[in-house]
Amino acid sequence: xxxxxxxxxxxxxxxxxxxxxxxxxxxxxxxxxxxxxxxxxxxxxxxxxxxxxxxxxxxxxxxxxxxxxxxxxxxxxxxxxxxxxxxxxxxxxxxxxxxxxxxxxxxxxxxxxxxxxxxxxxxxxxxxxxxxxxxxxxxxxxxxxxxxxxxxxxxxxxxxxxxxxxxxxxxxxxxxxxxxxxxxxxxxxxxxxxxxxxxxxxxxxxxxxxxxxxxxxxxxxxxxxxxxxxxxxxxxxxxxxxxxxxxxxxxxxxxxxxxxxxxxxxxxxxxxxxxxxx
Numbered sequence: 001x002x003x004x005x006x007x008x009x010x011x012x013x014x015x016x017x018x019x020x021x022x023x024x025x026x027x028x029x030x031x032x033x034x035x036x037x038x039x040x041x042x043x044x045x046x047x048x049x050x051x052x053x054x055x056x057x058x059x060x061x062x063x064x065x066x067x068x069x070x071x072x073x074x075x076x077x078x079x080x081x082x083x084x085x086x087x088x089x090x091x092x093x094x095x096x097x098x099x100x101x102x103x104x105x106x107x108x109x110x111x112x113x114x115x116x117x118x119x120x121x122x123x124x125x126x127x128x129x130x131x132x133x134x135x136x137x138x139x140x141x142x143x144x145x146x147x148x149x150x151x152x153x154x155x156x157x158x159x160x161x162x163x164x165x166x167x168x169x170x171x172x173x174x175x176x177x178x179x180x181x182x183x184x185x186x187x188x189x190x191x192x193x194x195x196x197x198x199x200x201x202x203x204x205x206x207x208x209x210x211x212x213x214x215x216x217x218x219x220x221x222x223x224x225x226x227x228x229x230x231x232x233x234x235x236x237x238x239x240x241x242x243x244x245x246x247x248x249x250x251x252x253x254x255x256x257x258x259x260x261x262x263x264x265x266x267x268x269x270x271x272x273x274x275x276x277x278x
Contacts, residue, residue, distance in 0.1 A: 039151070137182050140185075
């Protein structure tokens with residue numbers, strides 16, 4: 001959740017080689033999504049972009065969404081031939097349905113979806129207001145819920161949905177009451193949707209990151225001094241002693257989306273460096 005802006009180059013980690021050639025098992029791992037189509041909401045930065053690049057590196061055709069046309073276009077250029085970038089307002093039900101309509105018109109069917117688009121705003125309980133509540137819940141809860149609903153007709157049997165949660169839903173961090181509540185709501189509806197979508201052959205799981213190096217850090221509504229102070233406090237709560245990286249969360253998203261995770265249903269995987277767990 002918390003971090004400084006990062007730079008990322010290339011399309012993903014290279015595979016290890018034996019005498020200059022991939023082993024059979026390594027080659028299979030690197031191409032788990034060959035011939036598959038994947039949607040990543042909020043795929044133009046941070047964890048979403050890292051996941052989109054990782055999916056593309058393993059053979060997927062990737063569709064990304066985001067609000068900013070410039071960063072969308074730049075991200076699409078890193079995702080290979082056939083990648084699509086579609087402007088989308090994550091907190092709008094109308095925009096969620098428009099996205100599904102656009103994909104349908106393009107003949108797109110989906111094998112995996114990463115519902116990643118979200119917003120984090122921090123404020124003490126006494127200073128939290130209705131506008132902040134509406135922004136956070138519209139984006140993180142309502143938008144995610146109705147985006148999934150609109151996409152169900154486009155999902156192939158055996159498809160995976162992974163939703164981006166947060167360790168904040170579990171730890172009671174001061175100043176995070178609205179954000180944490182929105183992510184707790186995500187955890188709750190993800191379990192129910194897991195049950196309801198199983199007859200369609202669709203799995204739903206949640207990945208809940210701890211503090212991660214993403215541009216979201218600069219969008220918390222705090223000034224620079226408060227950001228630095230908050231980051232230092234949060235880092236001190238992580239047993240591993242550092243923030244995570246977008247690539248580390250992306251690897252969990254890909255694992256949950258891949259065939260080897262077919263028996264993982266309705267789960268929340270916490271990737272927090274031990275924060276809230278140890």
